[in-house]
């Protein structure tokens with residue numbers, strides 16, 4: 001059963017599509033500038049975490065510890081990672097008077113606002129996914145009168161890589177295997193959290209444990225996951241689908257064989273904060 005807010009959206013929000021037009025404008029000239037960056041629940045996808053920790057030049061464990069809050073869903077206890085607001089001011093840690101300090105790498109939810117996306121639970125959920133408009137009193141952008149379609153908004157906000165990286169994750173999250181209590185043991189949920197959100201720790205887990213004795217991973221993929229966090233995230237989903245739902249996305253090693261060790265990164269790929 002979805003939470004009450006999601007239920008309300010599913011039942012009552014007009015279902016918009018990519019060609020739906022809406023009025024909205026946002027920017028430093030608005031009298032509400034930055035108001036939307038306080039006291040807000042921003043759910044982070046694994047790709048959001050990847051972008052932010054790299055933009056800040058931080059290790060994933062350090063980033064998660066400093067900037068996030070992990071909650072568990074009531075029914076299934078699956079971890080969900082949120083941006084941690086400042087304890088007293090309730091402001092987002094990345095908001096400054098001049099605006100968002102991680103703008104080029106801001107999360108999906110911040111890019112999409114004032115739009116949201118929802119899908120009913122059950123089979124074929126992705127095909128029934130729809131957009132909805134969020135209208136809050138604090139935001140004056142709806143009155144600023146700049147018409148665009150949702151498709152244009154998505155393009156302007158550079159959401160494409162986020163949507164692309166998010167698709168396998170959303171598919172994984174709507175897997176029917178989640179219904180099985182065995183897939184949700186504490187050990188498996190800890191694997192889920194590490195592999196998807198704590199990517200640098202997952203990379204060390206792959207290279208420093210017996211992982212490569214247990215699984216066959218070809219050379220090209222080993223090199224890719226050593227160098228590239230996006231490749232590592234895709235690999236993490238394959239490993240989790242195998243480990244939690246028994247999907248044949250990984251191959252177990254034959255006795256006596258071993259994949260080569262994960263090569264060490266040779267150069268720093270993180271960029272500095274804006």
Ligand code: SF4
Nearest residue numbers: 037092094095100110
């Ligand atoms: S990440 Fe940026 S856009 Fe998102 S809430 Fe924080 S300051 Fe605002």
Ligand code: SF4
Nearest residue numbers: 026032033036139141
């Ligand atoms: S409150 Fe609305 S219009 Fe104002 S800065 Fe935030 S998103 Fe833009």
